Amino acid sequence: MTSRHIQANRIVIKVGTSSLIHPNGAINLETFDQLAYTLSALNNQGKELILVSSGAIGVGLNKMHLKQRPSEIGAQQALAAIGQSELMTLFTQRFDHYLTDIAQVLLTHDIFDYPKSNKFVMDTFNCLLNDNVIPIVNENDTVATDELDHHTTFGDNDQLSAIVASHMNADLLIVLSDIDGFYDRNPKKFADANLIQTVSNVGDDDFTIAGGSGSRFGTGGMRTKLLAAKRMIDEDRQMVLANGQDPQIIFDILAGKPVGTLFSKECVSHE
Ligand SMILES: Nc1ncnc2c1ncn2[C@@H]1O[C@H](COP(=O)(O)OP(=O)(O)O)[C@@H](O)[C@H]1O
Numbered sequence: 001m002t003s004r005h006i007q008a009n010r011i012v013i014k015v016g017t018s019s020l021i022h023p024n025g026a027i028n029l030e031t032f033d034q035l036a037y038t039l040s041a042l043n044n045q046g047k048e049l050i051l052v053s054s055g056a057i058g059v060g061l062n063k064m065h066l067k068q069r070p071s072e073i074g075a076q077q078a079l080a081a082i083g084q085s086e087l088m089t090l091f092t093q094r095f096d097h098y099l100t101d102i103a104q105v106l107l108t109h110d111i112f113d114y115p116k117s118n119k120f121v122m123d124t125f126n127c128l129l130n131d132n133v134i135p136i137v138n139e140n141d142t143v144a145t146d147e148l149d150h151h152t153t154f155g156d157n158d159q160l161s162a163i164v165a166s167h168m169n170a171d172l173l174i175v176l177s178d179i180d181g182f183y184d185r186n187p188k189k190f191a192d193a194n195l196i197q198t199v200s201n202v203g204d205d206d207f208t209i210a211g212g213s214g215s216r217f218g219t220g221g222m223r224t225k226l227l228a229a230k231r232m233i234d235e236d237r238q239m240v241l242a243n244g245q246d247p248q249i250i251f252d253i254l255a256g257k258p259v260g261t262l263f264s265k266e267c268v269s270h271e
């Protein structure tokens with residue numbers, strides 16, 4: 001069987017709304033539980049983990065019994081504020097079950113551009129990792145109003161996870177979504193789309209086959225994931241995009257099994 005060369009000690013895992021919320025708007029409890037189990041097991045093995053989790057708006061919609069995301073930015077921000085505490089409650093419950101400590105870190109995309117803030121954030125992450133605590137990051141949606149087109153780019157956690165991986169010098173970024181990886185066209189629209197197993201360079205052609213979000217709750221779609229992948233490859237880090245339906249897939253990724261799409265300068269597989 002072919003295998004991949006994945007050697008990662010410090011890992012950023014990003015989980016999208018589409019993995020945390022069922023298409024009917026209900027909370028996907030299995031994902032929360034399996035994510036907590038998998039990350040706790042890896043934490044116990046000594047891996048350094050940072051989880052970037054979307055889902056505040058999705059959980060907020062569920063809590064307020066709303067079916068549709070409102071179009072006004074203020075209303076989305078209010079829902080994110082409602083959902084974020086609920087999101088952390090869900091994580092706290094599940095991680096407690098596996099005796100793992102977690103912490104909430106809310107960031108904005110530009111926070112690392114300011115040397116003082118950069119230092120504070122890095123110090124916080126480093127202290128948490130030293131203390132064996134898993135930081136759970138989300139964009140601070142209440143104050144993050146720097147992007148103009150909030151209807152499509154509100155809280156782009158794909159790129160935030162790449163920024164965190166970059167500044168924290170992570171070896172690997174794992175992006176968990178509701179599809180098996182990067183396809184030659186949107187698999188939610190084209191039944192005959194083919195999975196691309198490895199990408200060593202993200203170019204313009206790749207962006208032309210990257211469509212928008214496939215669910216009512218996700219925001220970034222494939223474009224923001226490719227931007228994250230491009231950054232990782234440029235910095236000689238690796239990224240794997242995989243299906244988050246069963247977060248135990250992270251064990252397979254770390255074992256070098258050919259699951260999802262690997263973005264890496266070195267895509268050599270071994271028989
Ligand atoms: N080329 C492509 N390959 C895979 N998925 C694609 C592609 N183009 C668009 N997509 C869409 O991107 C979606 C994943 O992005 P998104 O809905 O934002 O998920 P998440 O909440 O995990 O960030 C998929 O469900 C799929 O519909």
Ligand SMILES: N[C@@H](CCC(=O)OP(=O)(O)O)C(=O)O
Nearest residue numbers: 017055056057155157219220
């Ligand atoms: N900060 C927003 C995240 C938005 C976002 O990036 O969503 P997704 O495309 O599901 O990763 C929230 O928690 O709802």
